[in-house]
Amino acid sequence: MSGICTGRIAIVTGAGRGLGRAHALELARQGARVVVNDLGAELDGGGRSAGPAQEVVEEIRALGGEAVANGEDVADFDGARRLVRQAIDTFGGLDVLVANAGFLRDRMLVNTSEEEWDAVVRVHLKGHFATLRHAAEYWRAESKAGRARSARVIATTSGAGLQGSVGQAAYSAAKAGIAALTLVAAEELGRYGVTVNALAPSARTRMTETAFAEKMAASDTGFDAMTPENVSPVVAWLATEESADVTGRVIEVEGGRICLEDGWRHGPAAALDRRWDAAGVGAALRGLIDGSPAPEPVYGAK
Template identity: 85%
Template sequence: MNEICAGRIVIVTGAGRGLGRAHALELARQGARVVVNDLGAGLDGAGRSTGPAHEVVEAIRAMGGEAVANGDDVADFGGARRLVQQAIDTFGGLDALVNNAGFLRDRMLVNTSEEEWDAVVRVHLKGHFAPLRHAAAYWRAESKAGRARRARVINTSSGAGLQGSLGQATYSAAKAGIAALTLVAAEELARYGVTVNALAPSARTRMTEGAFAEKMAVPDSGFDAMAPDNVSPVVAWLASEDSADVTGRVIEVEGGRICVEDGWRHGPAVDLGRRWAAADVGAAVRDLIRKSPAPEPVYGAG
Protein backbone atom coordinates (compact mmCIF):
# COMPACT_ATOMS: atom_id res chain seq x y z
CA MET A 1 0.00 0.00 0.00
CA ASN A 2 1.23 3.47 -0.85
CA GLU A 3 2.08 5.39 2.34
CA ILE A 4 1.31 9.00 1.45
CA CYS A 5 3.28 10.39 4.42
CA ALA A 6 6.30 8.10 4.19
CA GLY A 7 9.27 9.70 5.95
CA ARG A 8 7.32 12.82 6.96
CA ILE A 9 7.92 14.21 10.47
CA VAL A 10 4.67 15.32 12.10
CA ILE A 11 3.63 16.84 15.42
CA VAL A 12 0.08 16.19 16.62
CA THR A 13 -1.09 18.17 19.65
CA GLY A 14 -3.74 16.79 21.97
CA ALA A 15 -2.96 13.36 20.53
CA GLY A 16 -3.57 11.22 23.60
CA ARG A 17 -7.29 10.71 23.05
CA GLY A 18 -10.13 11.25 20.60
CA LEU A 19 -9.43 12.93 17.28
CA GLY A 20 -5.78 13.59 18.05
CA ARG A 21 -5.15 9.94 18.84
CA ALA A 22 -6.88 8.88 15.63
CA HIS A 23 -4.81 11.41 13.65
CA ALA A 24 -1.52 10.22 15.16
CA LEU A 25 -2.29 6.56 14.42
CA GLU A 26 -3.38 7.25 10.83
CA LEU A 27 -0.32 9.40 10.16
CA ALA A 28 1.87 6.57 11.45
CA ARG A 29 0.03 4.07 9.21
CA GLN A 30 0.82 6.40 6.33
CA GLY A 31 4.53 6.27 7.16
CA ALA A 32 4.98 9.43 9.23
CA ARG A 33 7.23 9.72 12.26
CA VAL A 34 5.04 11.27 14.93
CA VAL A 35 5.58 13.46 17.98
CA VAL A 36 2.58 12.69 20.18
CA ASN A 37 1.83 15.72 22.33
CA ASP A 38 -0.68 15.54 25.17
CA LEU A 39 -0.96 16.97 28.68
CA GLY A 40 -3.24 14.14 29.75
CA ALA A 41 -5.68 16.68 31.17
CA GLY A 42 -9.33 16.17 31.96
CA LEU A 43 -12.16 17.38 29.74
CA ASP A 44 -12.14 20.73 31.56
CA GLY A 45 -8.35 21.07 31.22
CA ALA A 46 -7.59 20.15 34.83
CA GLY A 47 -4.85 17.71 35.85
CA ARG A 48 -1.96 16.17 33.99
CA SER A 49 -0.89 12.65 33.07
CA THR A 50 1.81 11.28 30.78
CA GLY A 51 -0.20 8.09 30.29
CA PRO A 52 -2.32 8.90 27.21
CA ALA A 53 0.58 10.17 25.07
CA HIS A 54 2.77 7.20 25.95
CA GLU A 55 -0.06 4.77 25.19
CA VAL A 56 -0.39 6.20 21.69
CA VAL A 57 3.38 6.04 21.19
CA GLU A 58 3.37 2.37 22.19
CA ALA A 59 0.48 1.67 19.80
CA ILE A 60 2.43 3.28 16.95
CA ARG A 61 5.58 1.37 17.80
CA ALA A 62 3.58 -1.87 17.99
CA MET A 63 2.56 -1.38 14.35
CA GLY A 64 6.19 -0.83 13.39
CA GLY A 65 6.10 2.97 13.32
CA GLU A 66 8.25 5.63 14.96
CA ALA A 67 6.92 8.00 17.62
CA VAL A 68 7.90 9.90 20.75
CA ALA A 69 5.78 11.42 23.49
CA ASN A 70 5.72 15.07 24.52
CA GLY A 71 3.97 16.48 27.57
CA ASP A 72 4.46 20.21 27.03
CA ASP A 73 1.63 22.72 27.35
CA VAL A 74 1.10 23.98 23.78
CA ALA A 75 -0.42 27.24 25.03
CA ASP A 76 2.81 28.03 26.88
CA PHE A 77 5.16 29.84 24.49
CA GLY A 78 8.25 28.10 25.84
CA GLY A 79 6.50 24.73 25.92
CA ALA A 80 5.50 25.09 22.28
CA ARG A 81 9.09 25.95 21.36
CA ARG A 82 10.33 22.82 23.17
CA LEU A 83 7.74 20.72 21.32
CA VAL A 84 8.95 21.90 17.92
CA GLN A 85 12.57 21.48 18.94
CA GLN A 86 11.91 17.93 20.12
CA ALA A 87 10.72 16.97 16.64
CA ILE A 88 13.84 18.52 15.11
CA ASP A 89 16.22 16.95 17.62
CA THR A 90 14.59 13.50 17.55
CA PHE A 91 13.82 13.02 13.87
CA GLY A 92 15.92 15.68 12.16
CA GLY A 93 13.28 18.18 11.12
CA LEU A 94 9.58 18.97 10.93
CA ASP A 95 7.26 18.58 7.95
CA ALA A 96 3.77 19.00 9.37
CA LEU A 97 2.04 20.41 12.43
CA VAL A 98 -1.44 19.21 13.38
CA ASN A 99 -2.93 21.61 15.95
CA ASN A 100 -5.68 19.67 17.70
CA ALA A 101 -5.42 20.24 21.47
CA GLY A 102 -8.40 21.71 23.30
CA PHE A 103 -10.97 21.38 26.05
CA LEU A 104 -14.42 22.70 26.95
CA ARG A 105 -15.91 24.97 29.59
CA ASP A 106 -19.39 25.22 28.09
CA ARG A 107 -21.66 27.85 29.57
CA MET A 108 -24.38 30.23 28.41
CA LEU A 109 -22.87 33.64 27.75
CA VAL A 110 -24.50 35.34 30.75
CA ASN A 111 -23.04 32.69 33.08
CA THR A 112 -19.52 32.55 31.62
CA SER A 113 -16.80 33.62 34.03
CA GLU A 114 -13.67 35.51 33.10
CA GLU A 115 -11.57 32.51 34.12
CA GLU A 116 -13.57 30.18 31.84
CA TRP A 117 -13.23 32.58 28.92
CA ASP A 118 -9.48 33.00 29.43
CA ALA A 119 -8.87 29.27 29.84
CA VAL A 120 -10.71 28.21 26.67
CA VAL A 121 -9.29 31.00 24.51
CA ARG A 122 -5.82 30.21 25.85
CA VAL A 123 -5.77 26.50 25.05
CA HIS A 124 -7.54 26.71 21.70
CA LEU A 125 -6.40 29.99 20.17
CA LYS A 126 -3.02 30.54 21.82
CA GLY A 127 -2.51 26.76 21.72
CA HIS A 128 -2.69 27.03 17.94
CA PHE A 129 -0.63 30.22 17.65
CA ALA A 130 2.34 29.19 19.81
CA PRO A 131 3.31 25.91 18.03
CA LEU A 132 2.57 27.51 14.66
CA ARG A 133 4.78 30.48 15.51
CA HIS A 134 7.79 28.30 16.39
CA ALA A 135 7.25 25.88 13.50
CA ALA A 136 6.98 28.81 11.08
CA ALA A 137 10.24 30.31 12.37
CA TYR A 138 11.97 26.98 11.72
CA TRP A 139 10.54 26.67 8.21
CA ARG A 140 11.49 30.25 7.37
CA ALA A 141 15.06 29.64 8.51
CA GLU A 142 15.23 26.42 6.48
CA SER A 143 13.90 28.21 3.40
CA LYS A 144 16.42 31.05 3.72
CA ALA A 145 19.20 28.48 4.06
CA GLY A 146 18.13 26.86 0.78
CA ARG A 147 16.53 23.84 2.47
CA ALA A 148 12.85 24.69 2.03
CA ARG A 149 10.61 21.90 3.32
CA ARG A 150 7.25 21.02 1.81
CA ALA A 151 5.64 21.86 5.12
CA ARG A 152 2.01 21.63 6.15
CA VAL A 153 -0.14 23.00 8.98
CA ILE A 154 -3.53 21.50 9.80
CA ASN A 155 -5.49 23.52 12.35
CA THR A 156 -8.71 22.50 14.07
CA SER A 157 -11.66 24.85 13.89
CA SER A 158 -15.28 23.75 14.35
CA GLY A 159 -18.79 24.21 13.08
CA ALA A 160 -19.26 26.12 16.33
CA GLY A 161 -16.68 28.62 15.12
CA LEU A 162 -18.17 28.86 11.65
CA GLN A 163 -21.91 28.90 12.39
CA GLY A 164 -21.96 29.41 16.17
CA SER A 165 -23.31 27.08 18.87
CA LEU A 166 -25.67 27.87 21.73
CA GLY A 167 -24.02 27.51 25.13
CA GLN A 168 -20.57 27.62 23.56
CA ALA A 169 -19.84 31.31 23.11
CA THR A 170 -16.24 31.05 24.31
CA TYR A 171 -15.46 27.90 22.34
CA SER A 172 -17.16 29.34 19.23
CA ALA A 173 -15.17 32.58 19.47
CA ALA A 174 -11.88 30.70 19.83
CA LYS A 175 -12.64 28.38 16.91
CA ALA A 176 -13.66 31.33 14.73
CA GLY A 177 -10.32 32.91 15.59
CA ILE A 178 -8.54 29.75 14.47
CA ALA A 179 -10.29 29.90 11.10
CA ALA A 180 -9.12 33.51 10.63
CA LEU A 181 -5.60 32.64 11.82
CA THR A 182 -5.53 29.90 9.19
CA LEU A 183 -6.29 32.35 6.38
CA VAL A 184 -3.59 34.80 7.45
CA ALA A 185 -0.95 32.12 8.08
CA ALA A 186 -1.63 30.54 4.68
CA GLU A 187 -0.90 33.84 2.96
CA GLU A 188 2.16 34.74 5.04
CA LEU A 189 3.84 31.32 4.94
CA ALA A 190 3.25 30.53 1.26
CA ARG A 191 6.61 32.15 0.37
CA TYR A 192 8.36 29.45 2.42
CA GLY A 193 6.53 26.56 0.74
CA VAL A 194 4.15 26.05 3.70
CA THR A 195 0.44 25.37 3.27
CA VAL A 196 -2.03 26.07 6.10
CA ASN A 197 -5.54 24.63 6.27
CA ALA A 198 -8.09 23.96 8.98
CA LEU A 199 -10.57 21.20 9.68
CA ALA A 200 -14.05 21.51 11.13
CA PRO A 201 -14.52 17.91 12.29
CA SER A 202 -17.66 16.23 13.59
CA ALA A 203 -16.90 13.12 15.61
CA ARG A 204 -17.67 11.34 18.85
CA THR A 205 -15.14 12.49 21.45
CA ARG A 206 -15.10 13.51 25.11
CA MET A 207 -15.71 17.08 23.99
CA THR A 208 -18.83 16.34 21.93
CA GLU A 209 -20.65 13.48 23.60
CA GLY A 210 -22.38 15.74 26.13
CA ALA A 211 -23.40 18.49 23.74
CA PHE A 212 -24.63 16.25 20.93
CA ALA A 213 -25.68 13.06 22.69
CA GLU A 214 -28.25 11.92 20.11
CA LYS A 215 -26.03 12.55 17.13
CA MET A 216 -23.09 10.90 18.84
CA ALA A 217 -24.91 7.61 19.54
CA VAL A 218 -23.26 4.53 18.06
CA PRO A 219 -25.54 3.00 15.39
CA ASP A 220 -26.79 -0.54 15.86
CA SER A 221 -25.16 -1.61 12.63
CA GLY A 222 -23.46 -0.29 9.55
CA PHE A 223 -21.15 2.67 9.07
CA ASP A 224 -20.39 4.67 12.22
CA ALA A 225 -20.36 8.19 10.80
CA MET A 226 -19.25 9.72 14.10
CA ALA A 227 -16.14 7.59 14.67
CA PRO A 228 -13.08 9.89 15.13
CA ASP A 229 -10.94 7.91 12.71
CA ASN A 230 -13.20 8.95 9.81
CA VAL A 231 -11.62 12.41 9.97
CA SER A 232 -8.00 11.28 10.04
CA PRO A 233 -7.50 10.31 6.36
CA VAL A 234 -8.19 13.95 5.47
CA VAL A 235 -5.54 15.01 8.00
CA ALA A 236 -3.05 12.53 6.55
CA TRP A 237 -3.62 13.81 3.02
CA LEU A 238 -3.32 17.45 4.08
CA ALA A 239 -0.03 16.54 5.83
CA SER A 240 1.33 14.88 2.70
CA GLU A 241 3.31 16.43 -0.15
CA ASP A 242 0.41 15.75 -2.50
CA SER A 243 -1.70 18.56 -0.96
CA ALA A 244 0.66 21.34 -2.08
CA ASP A 245 -2.02 23.08 -4.17
CA VAL A 246 -4.51 23.42 -1.30
CA THR A 247 -4.06 26.20 1.26
CA GLY A 248 -6.11 28.73 3.17
CA ARG A 249 -9.14 26.42 3.30
CA VAL A 250 -11.47 25.30 6.07
CA ILE A 251 -12.72 21.77 5.42
CA GLU A 252 -15.64 20.20 7.29
CA VAL A 253 -15.48 16.44 7.75
CA GLU A 254 -18.22 14.20 9.11
CA GLY A 255 -18.25 10.47 8.44
CA GLY A 256 -17.76 10.08 4.70
CA ARG A 257 -18.73 13.69 3.93
CA ILE A 258 -16.14 16.35 3.02
CA CYS A 259 -17.31 19.95 2.62
CA VAL A 260 -15.14 22.96 1.73
CA GLU A 261 -16.54 25.88 3.72
CA ASP A 262 -17.41 29.04 1.80
CA GLY A 263 -16.60 31.41 4.68
CA TRP A 264 -17.13 35.14 4.90
CA ARG A 265 -17.45 36.76 1.48
CA HIS A 266 -18.38 40.26 0.36
CA GLY A 267 -22.11 40.35 -0.31
CA PRO A 268 -24.48 42.97 -1.74
CA ALA A 269 -23.35 46.57 -1.22
CA VAL A 270 -24.52 50.10 -1.82
CA ASP A 271 -22.29 53.18 -2.07
CA LEU A 272 -23.99 56.52 -1.52
CA GLY A 273 -20.89 58.45 -2.54
CA ARG A 274 -21.17 60.65 0.52
CA ARG A 275 -21.69 60.40 4.30
CA TRP A 276 -24.88 58.58 5.28
CA ALA A 277 -27.59 60.24 7.35
CA ALA A 278 -28.32 57.98 10.32
CA ALA A 279 -32.06 57.97 9.55
CA ASP A 280 -31.39 56.56 6.06
CA VAL A 281 -29.20 53.65 7.12
CA GLY A 282 -32.01 51.30 8.19
CA ALA A 283 -33.74 51.20 4.81
CA ALA A 284 -30.45 50.69 2.99
CA VAL A 285 -29.29 47.83 5.25
CA ARG A 286 -32.69 46.09 5.12
CA ASP A 287 -32.63 46.26 1.33
CA LEU A 288 -29.18 44.67 1.26
CA ILE A 289 -30.31 41.94 3.67
CA ARG A 290 -33.25 41.15 1.38
CA LYS A 291 -30.73 40.60 -1.43
CA SER A 292 -28.53 38.36 0.71
CA PRO A 293 -28.88 34.65 1.51
CA ALA A 294 -30.08 33.95 5.03
CA PRO A 295 -27.26 32.93 7.40
CA GLU A 296 -27.08 29.29 8.44
CA PRO A 297 -28.74 28.73 11.82
CA VAL A 298 -26.62 28.61 14.96
CA TYR A 299 -26.18 25.05 16.22
CA GLY A 300 -28.78 24.36 18.89
CA ALA A 301 -31.12 27.16 17.79
CA GLY A 302 -34.81 26.30 17.88
Protein backbone atom coordinates in the same frame (compact mmCIF):
# COMPACT_ATOMS: atom_id res chain seq x y z
CA MET B 1 5.63 1.43 7.51
CA SER B 2 4.88 3.02 4.15
CA GLY B 3 2.06 5.06 2.72
CA ILE B 4 1.26 8.52 1.41
CA CYS B 5 3.17 10.18 4.30
CA THR B 6 6.32 8.06 4.12
CA GLY B 7 9.32 10.03 5.35
CA ARG B 8 7.23 12.87 6.78
CA ILE B 9 7.82 14.12 10.35
CA ALA B 10 4.69 15.22 12.17
CA ILE B 11 3.58 16.76 15.44
CA VAL B 12 0.01 16.09 16.58
CA THR B 13 -1.18 18.06 19.60
CA GLY B 14 -3.86 16.74 21.90
CA ALA B 15 -3.05 13.30 20.51
CA GLY B 16 -3.65 11.19 23.59
CA ARG B 17 -7.34 10.65 22.97
CA GLY B 18 -10.16 11.21 20.48
CA LEU B 19 -9.42 12.96 17.21
CA GLY B 20 -5.76 13.61 17.97
CA ARG B 21 -5.13 9.95 18.73
CA ALA B 22 -6.86 8.92 15.50
CA HIS B 23 -4.80 11.45 13.52
CA ALA B 24 -1.51 10.29 15.06
CA LEU B 25 -2.27 6.64 14.34
CA GLU B 26 -3.34 7.32 10.74
CA LEU B 27 -0.25 9.44 10.04
CA ALA B 28 1.90 6.64 11.41
CA ARG B 29 0.08 4.04 9.30
CA GLN B 30 0.82 6.23 6.29
CA GLY B 31 4.54 6.24 7.10
CA ALA B 32 5.03 9.42 9.14
CA ARG B 33 7.19 9.63 12.24
CA VAL B 34 5.07 11.24 14.93
CA VAL B 35 5.56 13.37 18.03
CA VAL B 36 2.49 12.59 20.15
CA ASN B 37 1.74 15.65 22.28
CA ASP B 38 -0.77 15.51 25.12
CA LEU B 39 -1.02 16.93 28.63
CA GLY B 40 -3.25 14.09 29.73
CA ALA B 41 -5.70 16.65 31.10
CA GLU B 42 -9.31 16.10 32.09
CA LEU B 43 -12.15 17.32 29.87
CA ASP B 44 -12.14 20.75 31.55
CA GLY B 45 -8.37 21.09 31.26
CA GLY B 46 -7.54 20.15 34.85
CA GLY B 47 -4.92 17.61 35.86
CA ARG B 48 -2.01 16.07 33.99
CA SER B 49 -0.93 12.57 33.06
CA ALA B 50 1.81 11.23 30.80
CA GLY B 51 -0.24 8.07 30.27
CA PRO B 52 -2.44 8.93 27.25
CA ALA B 53 0.42 10.20 25.04
CA GLN B 54 2.66 7.27 25.93
CA GLU B 55 -0.14 4.78 25.23
CA VAL B 56 -0.53 6.16 21.70
CA VAL B 57 3.22 5.98 21.19
CA GLU B 58 3.14 2.32 22.16
CA GLU B 59 0.25 1.71 19.76
CA ILE B 60 2.24 3.26 16.93
CA ARG B 61 5.34 1.25 17.77
CA ALA B 62 3.26 -1.93 17.88
CA LEU B 63 2.19 -1.15 14.32
CA GLY B 64 5.84 -0.88 13.32
CA GLY B 65 5.95 2.92 13.29
CA GLU B 66 8.15 5.52 14.98
CA ALA B 67 6.84 7.89 17.65
CA VAL B 68 7.80 9.75 20.80
CA ALA B 69 5.66 11.30 23.52
CA ASN B 70 5.59 14.95 24.51
CA GLY B 71 3.82 16.44 27.52
CA GLU B 72 4.23 20.17 26.89
CA ASP B 73 1.41 22.69 27.32
CA VAL B 74 0.90 23.96 23.76
CA ALA B 75 -0.37 27.32 25.00
CA ASP B 76 2.85 27.94 26.93
CA PHE B 77 5.04 29.85 24.48
CA ASP B 78 8.30 28.24 25.59
CA GLY B 79 6.62 24.86 25.89
CA ALA B 80 5.49 25.10 22.28
CA ARG B 81 9.05 25.94 21.26
CA ARG B 82 10.34 22.87 23.11
CA LEU B 83 7.72 20.72 21.37
CA VAL B 84 8.88 21.84 17.93
CA ARG B 85 12.51 21.41 18.99
CA GLN B 86 11.83 17.83 20.10
CA ALA B 87 10.60 16.88 16.65
CA ILE B 88 13.67 18.41 15.03
CA ASP B 89 16.14 16.91 17.49
CA THR B 90 14.54 13.45 17.52
CA PHE B 91 13.71 12.92 13.87
CA GLY B 92 15.84 15.52 12.09
CA GLY B 93 13.20 18.04 11.06
CA LEU B 94 9.52 18.89 10.94
CA ASP B 95 7.12 18.66 8.00
CA VAL B 96 3.64 18.59 9.49
CA LEU B 97 1.92 20.32 12.41
CA VAL B 98 -1.55 19.06 13.31
CA ALA B 99 -2.92 21.48 15.93
CA ASN B 100 -5.75 19.72 17.71
CA ALA B 101 -5.39 20.23 21.49
CA GLY B 102 -8.30 21.73 23.41
CA PHE B 103 -10.91 21.36 26.11
CA LEU B 104 -14.34 22.71 27.01
CA ARG B 105 -15.82 24.93 29.73
CA ASP B 106 -19.33 25.22 28.31
CA ARG B 107 -21.56 27.94 29.77
CA MET B 108 -24.26 30.27 28.58
CA LEU B 109 -22.70 33.67 27.96
CA VAL B 110 -24.24 35.34 31.03
CA ASN B 111 -22.83 32.57 33.26
CA THR B 112 -19.32 32.45 31.80
CA SER B 113 -16.60 33.54 34.21
CA GLU B 114 -13.48 35.43 33.19
CA GLU B 115 -11.36 32.40 34.16
CA GLU B 116 -13.44 30.06 31.98
CA TRP B 117 -13.23 32.43 29.02
CA ASP B 118 -9.48 32.88 29.38
CA ALA B 119 -8.82 29.15 29.79
CA VAL B 120 -10.73 28.13 26.66
CA VAL B 121 -9.35 30.90 24.45
CA ARG B 122 -5.85 30.17 25.75
CA VAL B 123 -5.72 26.46 24.94
CA HIS B 124 -7.46 26.69 21.57
CA LEU B 125 -6.42 29.99 20.04
CA LYS B 126 -3.11 30.68 21.79
CA GLY B 127 -2.23 26.98 21.55
CA HIS B 128 -2.58 27.19 17.78
CA PHE B 129 -0.61 30.42 17.61
CA ALA B 130 2.28 29.28 19.82
CA THR B 131 2.92 25.99 18.05
CA LEU B 132 2.46 27.53 14.61
CA ARG B 133 4.74 30.46 15.48
CA HIS B 134 7.69 28.24 16.41
CA ALA B 135 7.14 25.80 13.55
CA ALA B 136 6.97 28.72 11.11
CA GLU B 137 10.21 30.16 12.46
CA TYR B 138 11.94 26.85 11.74
CA TRP B 139 10.46 26.57 8.25
CA ARG B 140 11.44 30.15 7.39
CA ALA B 141 15.01 29.52 8.53
CA GLU B 142 15.18 26.33 6.48
CA SER B 143 13.88 28.15 3.40
CA LYS B 144 16.39 30.97 3.77
CA ALA B 145 19.17 28.40 4.10
CA GLY B 146 18.14 26.81 0.80
CA ARG B 147 16.54 23.80 2.47
CA ALA B 148 12.86 24.67 2.04
CA ARG B 149 10.56 21.92 3.34
CA SER B 150 7.20 21.16 1.77
CA ALA B 151 5.54 21.80 5.12
CA ARG B 152 1.92 21.47 6.16
CA VAL B 153 -0.23 22.88 8.95
CA ILE B 154 -3.62 21.37 9.70
CA ALA B 155 -5.49 23.49 12.24
CA THR B 156 -8.69 22.48 14.03
CA THR B 157 -11.64 24.83 13.97
CA SER B 158 -15.28 23.78 14.49
CA GLY B 159 -18.80 24.30 13.26
CA ALA B 160 -19.18 26.22 16.52
CA GLY B 161 -16.62 28.71 15.25
CA LEU B 162 -18.15 28.91 11.78
CA GLN B 163 -21.87 28.96 12.57
CA GLY B 164 -21.86 29.53 16.34
CA SER B 165 -23.12 27.25 19.11
CA VAL B 166 -25.49 28.10 21.96
CA GLY B 167 -23.80 27.62 25.33
CA GLN B 168 -20.32 27.72 23.81
CA ALA B 169 -19.47 31.40 23.50
CA ALA B 170 -15.79 31.08 24.48
CA TYR B 171 -15.25 27.94 22.41
CA SER B 172 -17.03 29.43 19.39
CA ALA B 173 -15.00 32.64 19.60
CA ALA B 174 -11.72 30.73 19.87
CA LYS B 175 -12.56 28.44 16.97
CA ALA B 176 -13.60 31.39 14.81
CA GLY B 177 -10.23 32.95 15.61
CA ILE B 178 -8.49 29.77 14.44
CA ALA B 179 -10.31 29.93 11.10
CA ALA B 180 -9.12 33.52 10.60
CA LEU B 181 -5.59 32.63 11.73
CA THR B 182 -5.58 29.88 9.10
CA LEU B 183 -6.27 32.36 6.31
CA VAL B 184 -3.56 34.78 7.44
CA ALA B 185 -0.95 32.09 8.04
CA ALA B 186 -1.63 30.51 4.64
CA GLU B 187 -0.91 33.81 2.93
CA GLU B 188 2.15 34.67 5.00
CA LEU B 189 3.84 31.27 4.97
CA GLY B 190 3.26 30.29 1.35
CA ARG B 191 6.54 31.92 0.33
CA TYR B 192 8.38 29.33 2.47
CA GLY B 193 6.63 26.33 0.94
CA VAL B 194 4.15 25.96 3.81
CA THR B 195 0.42 25.32 3.34
CA VAL B 196 -2.09 26.02 6.11
CA ASN B 197 -5.59 24.57 6.17
CA ALA B 198 -8.17 23.98 8.90
CA LEU B 199 -10.58 21.15 9.56
CA ALA B 200 -13.99 21.51 11.18
CA PRO B 201 -14.49 17.91 12.31
CA SER B 202 -17.64 16.33 13.66
CA ALA B 203 -16.88 13.18 15.63
CA ARG B 204 -17.58 11.37 18.87
CA THR B 205 -15.05 12.45 21.49
CA ARG B 206 -15.05 13.38 25.17
CA MET B 207 -15.94 16.91 24.09
CA THR B 208 -19.01 15.93 22.05
CA GLU B 209 -20.43 12.63 23.31
CA THR B 210 -22.39 14.34 26.11
CA ALA B 211 -23.12 17.76 24.62
CA PHE B 212 -24.44 16.23 21.38
CA ALA B 213 -25.35 12.78 22.69
CA GLU B 214 -28.10 11.96 20.20
CA LYS B 215 -26.03 12.88 17.14
CA MET B 216 -22.92 11.17 18.47
CA ALA B 217 -24.55 7.83 19.25
CA ALA B 218 -23.01 4.87 17.45
CA SER B 219 -24.95 3.69 14.41
CA ASP B 220 -26.24 0.14 14.00
CA THR B 221 -26.24 0.43 10.19
CA GLY B 222 -22.69 -0.89 9.82
CA PHE B 223 -21.07 2.52 9.26
CA ASP B 224 -20.36 4.46 12.45
CA ALA B 225 -20.29 7.97 11.02
CA MET B 226 -19.20 9.63 14.24
CA THR B 227 -16.04 7.66 15.00
CA PRO B 228 -12.95 9.96 15.01
CA GLU B 229 -11.11 7.70 12.59
CA ASN B 230 -13.37 8.96 9.78
CA VAL B 231 -11.73 12.40 9.93
CA SER B 232 -8.11 11.27 9.91
CA PRO B 233 -7.73 10.30 6.21
CA VAL B 234 -8.31 13.97 5.33
CA VAL B 235 -5.57 14.96 7.78
CA ALA B 236 -3.21 12.39 6.27
CA TRP B 237 -3.78 13.62 2.71
CA LEU B 238 -3.35 17.26 3.69
CA ALA B 239 -0.04 16.24 5.31
CA THR B 240 1.38 14.94 2.02
CA GLU B 241 3.56 16.70 -0.51
CA GLU B 242 0.80 16.05 -3.05
CA SER B 243 -1.43 18.64 -1.33
CA ALA B 244 0.97 21.51 -2.06
CA ASP B 245 -1.61 23.45 -4.10
CA VAL B 246 -4.27 23.41 -1.35
CA THR B 247 -3.98 26.19 1.22
CA GLY B 248 -6.14 28.68 3.09
CA ARG B 249 -9.09 26.28 3.10
CA VAL B 250 -11.53 25.33 5.85
CA ILE B 251 -12.89 21.82 5.39
CA GLU B 252 -15.76 20.27 7.31
CA VAL B 253 -15.57 16.50 7.78
CA GLU B 254 -18.33 14.30 9.18
CA GLY B 255 -18.42 10.56 8.59
CA GLY B 256 -18.01 10.05 4.86
CA ARG B 257 -18.89 13.67 4.02
CA ILE B 258 -16.29 16.31 3.11
CA CYS B 259 -17.56 19.88 2.73
CA LEU B 260 -15.55 22.91 1.65
CA GLU B 261 -16.67 25.83 3.80
CA ASP B 262 -17.40 29.04 1.90
CA GLY B 263 -16.64 31.43 4.76
CA TRP B 264 -17.20 35.15 4.89
CA ARG B 265 -17.42 36.68 1.43
CA HIS B 266 -18.31 40.14 0.20
CA GLY B 267 -22.04 40.09 -0.50
CA PRO B 268 -24.58 42.65 -1.75
CA ALA B 269 -23.60 46.28 -1.22
CA ALA B 270 -25.09 49.76 -1.41
CA ALA B 271 -22.86 52.78 -1.91
CA LEU B 272 -23.20 56.55 -2.03
CA ASP B 273 -20.73 59.20 -3.13
CA ARG B 274 -21.27 60.93 0.18
CA ARG B 275 -21.65 60.20 3.87
CA TRP B 276 -24.74 58.21 4.83
CA ASP B 277 -27.48 59.97 6.72
CA ALA B 278 -28.31 57.89 9.81
CA ALA B 279 -32.06 57.96 9.08
CA GLY B 280 -31.48 56.49 5.62
CA VAL B 281 -29.29 53.59 6.72
CA GLY B 282 -32.20 51.40 7.83
CA ALA B 283 -33.93 51.25 4.44
CA ALA B 284 -30.65 50.59 2.61
CA LEU B 285 -29.54 47.86 5.01
CA ARG B 286 -32.97 46.20 5.04
CA GLY B 287 -32.92 46.13 1.25
CA LEU B 288 -29.60 44.29 1.28
CA ILE B 289 -30.81 41.84 3.93
CA ASP B 290 -34.09 41.16 2.14
CA GLY B 291 -32.24 40.24 -1.02
CA SER B 292 -29.74 37.91 0.68
CA PRO B 293 -29.93 34.37 2.05
CA ALA B 294 -30.54 34.12 5.78
CA PRO B 295 -27.52 33.11 7.88
CA GLU B 296 -27.25 29.43 8.75
CA PRO B 297 -28.80 28.80 12.17
CA VAL B 298 -26.57 28.71 15.21
CA TYR B 299 -26.11 25.18 16.58
CA GLY B 300 -28.60 24.68 19.40
CA ALA B 301 -30.88 27.51 18.29
CA LYS B 302 -34.62 26.96 18.72
